[in-house]
Amino acid sequence: MACSAASALVSPTAALSHKPSAPVTSQSFPQTLPIPKSFVGLRSCSASRVARAASRSGTPQRRRSLVVRASELPLVGNVAPDFEAEAVFDQEFIKVKLSDYIGKKYVILFFYPLDFTFVCPTEITAFSDRYAEFEKINTEILGVSVDSVFSHLAWVQTDRKSGGLGDLNYPLVSDVTKSISKAFNVLIPDQGIALRGLFIIDKEGVIQHSTINNLAIGRSVDETLRTLQALQYVQDNPEEVCPAGWKPGDKSMKPDPKLSKEYFAAI
Secondary structure, three states, rough: OOOOOOOOEEOHHHHHHOOOOOOOOOOOOOOOOOOHHHHHHHHHHHHHHHHHHHHHHOOOOOOOOOEEOOOOOOOOOEEEEOOHHHHEEEOEEEEEEHHHOOOOEEEEEEEEEOOOOOOHHHHHHHHEEEEEHHHHHHHHEEEEEOOOOOHHHHHHHOOOHHHHOOOOOOEEEEEOOHHHHHOOOEOOOOOEEOOEEEEEOOOOOEEEEEEEEEEOOOHHHHHHHHHHHHHHHHHHOOOOOOOOOOOOOOEEEEOOOOOOOHHHHHH
């Protein structure tokens, strides 16, 4: 159905049945990534070498750790900056709040420069056409640009053969204030538009993966899905890691000098 520019805002539960409606209470999440227990031996070994060096030099040494901590938001390993903004879904205006997904869904959050452009519709429609594959593994997709919801709506109402989007299976978020793009460090200040940033956010609200392409380079739905599947696998199997190009069904690896040889011997 069409929606005029004067349409009233609709709640996410009314316009988007799979959107979380219950408010999420504020809570703190750890900003460090869990390290498999098999890493402890590495840490202890490293620490022992440091201790020996310290005893020889007489200089006290700090205890080292392999825990990964991002230096500043919103780099991988930190909680994603929260936002609440207007969006277009099913040709209706809705509100989207990122923290509503905490504890419920993974989120693919991707930024694109502008509506009614060239590379952008190929990415947006590609994600929409593959939406069911993401939904199957408990993941929501959110597209974001600095355009208004009225521009988003007009683009959705334009046929694909004419450079439009047609109906989409996920919301397009409006970032007219540019605050979301700025918070995720993808804003080009002198142009007022966003680079092609993509973030995979887990159910605890932590950014676990990010890529940023320049304006002329489109992204791969296949690689986004593969990376998401690898993330979910290592979170379900914290004693394992995924080697290059890993896909579901492939052999994983134990992050241990001895146990990893089982993987290398098999390839």
